[in-house]
Amino acid sequence: MRVSISDRRISVVPGVPTYLTVTITNTSEVIAGYSIRFLGADPEWVTFDTPDARLFPDASTDIRVGLRLPVGVPAGARRMAVQVRELTAEQAVAIEEIVVTVPDQPGLGLRLDPSTVTAGRRGEFGVVIENNGNTVLVGALRGVDAEKKIDFAFTPGQFRLAPGETLTGRLRTKAKRPVFGALAVRPFGLFVDDGVVRASAEPTAPADPADPFAAAGPAAEEAPTPAAAGVFIQKPVFARGLLSMIGLLLAVSVFALVISVALTSVMARSAADRDLALQVAQARYAATTATGTAGFAGTVRLLSDGQPIAGVSVEAFDESDTSVAVATTASDDQGVFAIGNLPAGTYKIRMLGAGFSEVWYPAALTDADAQSLTLSAGQRMTGLSVLLGGVPATISGTVLGTDVAGATVQLQIPLDSPIMQGLVGAGAGDAAPESGNGAIVRTAPVGADGTFTLAVVPSPGVYDLVVSKMGFSTQVQRVDVAAGENRSGIEISLIEGDGSIAGTVTSADGPVAGATVIASFGQNVAQTVTLTQDAIGTFTLRGLQTPGTFTVVVSAPGYAPATLSVNLSEGQQLTGMSIPLGKSSGTLAGTVTTPAGTSSAGVTVTVTGGSVTRQTVTQSGSSSGAWRISNLPLPSTYTVTFSRADLESQVTSVTIDANGVVSTGSSAVTSIDASMRMSTGRITGTVTQAAYGTGISQPADNVQVTATSGAATFAVTSASTPEANRGNFVLENLPPGTYTVTFSRKGTRSMSSIVTLVAGQHIELTPNLVSPASITGRVMMGPDAVSGIELRLYTAEQFGTAAAPVMVTRSDSGGGYAFEDVDAPAHYIIEVRSAGGSIALTTSSAITIAQSDSAKYDFTLESLS
Template identity: 55%
Template sequence: MADVRVELEPRRLTAGTGEPVIVTVTNTGDVIGGYAVRVLGADPAWVRLSDPEPRLFPGESTTVALELRLPPGLPAGERRLAVQVREVTGEQAIAIEELVVDVAGAPRLGVRLEPGTVTGGRRAAYGVVVENTGNTLVDAAIVGTDPEHRLDFHLEPSRLRLAPGEHLTATLTVSGKRRLLGSPVARAFELRADERAQPAPRRRRDAPPGDAARAVTQPDTPPAAMGVFVQRPVLSRASVSLAGLLLAVTVFALVIVTALNTVAARSAADRDLALQVSQAREQVATTGTSSLSGLALLLSSGEPVAGVSVEAFDVTDTSAPVATTASGETGAWAVSSLPAGSYKLRFRGAGFDEVWYPAAATNAEAASVEVGPGESAAGLAVLLGGVPATVGGTVSGDDVAGATATLELPLDSPALLGQLGASEDTGAGRVRGAVVRTVPVGSDGAFELADIPSPAVYDVVVAKPGYSEQVQRVDVAAGEDRTDLQLQLLDGDGAISGRVTGATGPLGGATVTATSGEVTARTVSLTEGEVGSFTLRGLPTPGTFTVIVTAEGHAPATLSLNLGAGQQLDGVAATLGAAAGSLGGTVTAPDGGGGVNVTVTDGSSTRQTVTQSTDPVGSWSVAGLRIPSTYTVTFTRADLASQVVSVSIDGFGNVTAGAPAPDRVDAVMRSATGVLTGTVSQYRDAAAGSAAPAGNVRVTATSGTNEYTVTTASTPADAVGTYVLEDLVPGTYTVTFSRRGTAPTSQIVTVGASQRLRIDPVLVAPASISGRVSLAGEAAEGAVVHLYLASQYGTAAPPVATTTARGGRYAFADVDAPAHYIVELRRSPTGAPLVTSAPVTLGASEAATADLTTP
């Protein structure tokens, strides 16, 4: 008979240490055996055996070195394996020993910023994608630091709890005090994952910059992610330039307003000036070799001005010009044949204020221009401004009260083109200009914009919340009174149309809401015809709209759309995911899958249910799950080995990994315990003849502190000797079979989970007493023989057994032992004792002899 024994050293090890497990295999049988060694519960690619198929002589042992190379990413925790040694010859005996492998946790977080760089003012928002790429649950905070200690960081959620393979997107807000003036500043910062850190506290208003960043000790590890916050100053160069321009325009307008009182008086002077200009065109200096030249340009637009008188004065006498000329069609002028010296230049023209070079109101503030003999001073440009003008008109519409009229200097005008950098787009294809003045529109629709610089080209913009913005461009001449403008305030003339779809196709009955400021428009997608289509009309343009699409049983979708002036935007696609997901399936087990506890968790929420015990047995389902997400589904029952499944669900409730479908998350569970069964037989007599099933045999299985006991059946006749030991915890047991009067027998077995082992032992014969009986030297026939316990003989206790002599012999079979007995001989059951034996000491399964002879 072949048999095998297996021993492991060590029985528990830590993964990744490289420590081998020594498997000792012993052939406990009486024939040569060949064996196959394998590891249950592990991928064969993880296992290396020094001798996977040893051959042993009877009683011989060998050692097999077992190396486990578990793959990275294996979930942390205790992993139970089993080393199986199976005989491939003879009776194919199997021995199994449990091996416990501790997989250490390797927490790893992947962090990335989306986008990596953001431009903003006081604060900026980033998306932070955090993924657990390790093998254990991570509970960590994302800590932000910057080398200048000028930024505060706030992450929502502030603390992250991620299962292996899980990821989520958090919102990072970076804020800091910005500079008042200057250029944008790029502030670099780092993000680190800290399992011990708490979220960085918000900095107090009275705390110096960087206190929040210093609240967390910076580790020496490399940063998980890096980002840049390009922080704009409060006043940019473009703003300062625009403010300077508007200040100049304002100052100029004030000067012009002051000059309005003298316009009538200057009319005659202008006529005289025109005559002087005409004369100046003919006047040319006749001495000297030096010259002066330049341009006369409009202050408001930078365009050339023709017919402007240019007078050159000697710096020592500004009462009379030494030379006079006028600007041509291109604004160019030139004075030649001047003697070498220093000069001041005065520019005058009809409808324009007098200006001394380069931009002075009087000769005392003017700059002198010096030229040497034969030299030429070129590029002497001066900006001239006309007298103030007035722009006005009437706005018509259903409700003009509350509207405003704004005068803007277009940024594409020659005066501003390329000077202010990037400009603000209204979202309607129009670039806002520099605002010169804004006035409210009266209830009668009238408006007036007075004292504006001229000549110039302006945009007149009429706007009111909820209505379309109207723009009219006007060309204002110097001092012009333009009050006949007609503008109409229109209702929204924009539209948004498209289609709503769900996971199964077009979705009717969805509510579509568009919001822009105080304007809100709603509609419902069609349920017939072009199912899912929708149209929102009467939207004020230009504008930016937030469109929210909702439907029962679906997650809402949010879109941000820009409408240009009068734009009819179509082809908008809104796809709605499921509002919640569900998982379900069927559990099968050896005795039915009912009553199994099912736990579904994604780390932040946990749902539980129990599989059905009625038809359909083993089925389960859990609804209302947050999606998209990855869930860990755990199946447990006290008598079954636990099963764990990881399932990922997308935004439409479909399974992307872990199961064929949301309703097919199935599990096949095996018993967590083993069963030992068999039939106990016993030889009838010491001669070890035939054996028969034995009832009332005590069967005991012991493993450490665990002990299981049962007694073999004594009825009915066809079940005598059978036994069943159930719910055995997997392990190695010593099984003992004992019966009164019989020497016990033991056997060592290994029971695995869900394993059913059978042992059919044969007990040796029970104890017995026999002997010869003679009366007066002759074999007694029919004499009565009593068997007493020695401790009860001579008392009123009856004999434990009685028999009748046959052929001069008697025998008591199946006697309880160990014990002390006395045998007594009588002629009849009630007769007097004739002879008694000496005390007989009887051991288990011992055959004792006690002869009885009378004189």
């Protein structure tokens, strides 16, 4: 059998199949079957187009082997082998080693959580860095913003990530905060400085001036693409919404005050309003005396929220005489007005409405300050817009209850009103804003008799009246105030909280003392702590407004907060609640044991779950092999990996529930223990050899023991001392694989064994070598044996030189002699000398001997001198 491989060194990219060809040739004289295996790789990684072959003599076949390493295999070179076994005849095995190289594939994932932060001068982002390549990455993060106004600070400053490892860090941003105006939107990008060259993104669209990373021309196309992008939104010190609200309220108040002072007829407003209402009604139907083809059109809206106003009288005056209107109309339900049939000329327009202040177009208090509008013949001027503010209103009423003194009444603009749109309110997907949380317009104390008055209220408008007092439930009543209205007779009941919630806060370890319990419903908030003695863990929340739905939040150091919703009916006293708290973090611990003779210290223990990765090493000393990792988020499932260079890695999966209970599979455990094996194997044994002439085997020293696997060779020599260890050998630290173990000794035929070694395995071999080569014979003189004659053994190459003999012996009483343990194969010459060794009597011809052969050569002497 002959086996060859197309490539003995291949590069394999994880996830991408790589192929090589194995050629098998049948060198025997019979039909033979062969099976092929791939050693050193998981069987699921390897495919064969034909795992078995059957060949005629001298026939060959090619078998295509596909190797697909899983994604995540670390970079580097590793040795593997192709094994071909003959299924017939001698069951021969051929092993061909290959070197598989996994190239470096750096990969890094970077994201911000959240990617957008709204804050003032400083913002804080979470940074998640993940090494999704197959090599260790070492580097640092760098932030860049196009305006160069942000200072970036990363924690940690640098990172070192093994393949598959994840690190959670923090990014703090700082920039000068705008004082007034709109939000400052500051986009930025994160770059990774780790020595890895990453491709630049090709621009696919024209440059966007608002994007600091968009392509800005030919020179910008080479700019690197950020690994992650974020936005730091800065709120101004004085927000636009706040300024708008202050300006609006100030304008309304000043406008109302000016109108109140300017119009002496305000005291008789009711009569004027009736007259004005009649005037408006007449205007709707009155025919104007003017005739022509020009005209005006526009819209009348509320100053406070921009809503249209119906029934406002609109009068047109000739610029030269503003005492008599030349045309009159009124706004419809949409606030729209139109005056037509006017001759060419210059005009001024005045707006009057019941409860509203008089306004000359566009926003003047007198005709002298009004804007003149010039019309040509046939011209129709449209799009005129006028804002009217109502005469300040007054709201008064009574707060009912047993103890109303000290209560406060607030007048608030509701968050869901049109004026607050775009300033404050619920975002997309958020719940609608609750009543009683609006913008405060007026505040007034409640007298001892329960009365209150809110004066100079901008009108018209819709408001929330919010009555509150410590120990009582907050009451909210919505009122709709007409322009200039004097609203009175409002009654609001101040109700003392009559509901309660009582119960116990518990955990897996028992009641929890000192836990904080907060119940909230709108502005009604109650708080307490659980008892630390007597009835430990119990609590009672009193004075709760009913009926209502309360959000109860329970928190305690070392525990994860619990939130639940509780419904209380009218006057309900809820008791017997049991609120369980889970631990905020858990702990994994255990012990690692290693094979005898090795230390259990220094084993790396890695715990990974989601975005959390923690690592430690086993201890030394009296607690050798012990390990512990704390502060693990709960509940979660974690993968625990045990590794050390000289040991075979182990992986186990554990689950920690909300109470910190650890389980593997379906059973709870208190310790995660691991018993590890060596990552290498060993071959040991004792070599014996049959002694010359007896056939009895004895330990053999100085035997060369060689283990070969592909290009790797390991060799030792069997021991010669001490006598008790004679013939012993040990081959240690052998990588897993298939080895050919050969035993060689001078003059002896070698023998071999094939063994397959897995990690941590110990294989024992006891080979018995055949007897070594020897040369024997007799020395005769005639019929008589000659004893005491000296015989010298020389190699044929050294005979006749000054070289010393290889061996020397003497003939025994029967004339016999023997040279044992002769090195072979070799050619020898024996020289026979006299008993004193001084006279050469004769020499042999060249004697050729092979390993473990026994040659015989007899001598016949003519004389002894």
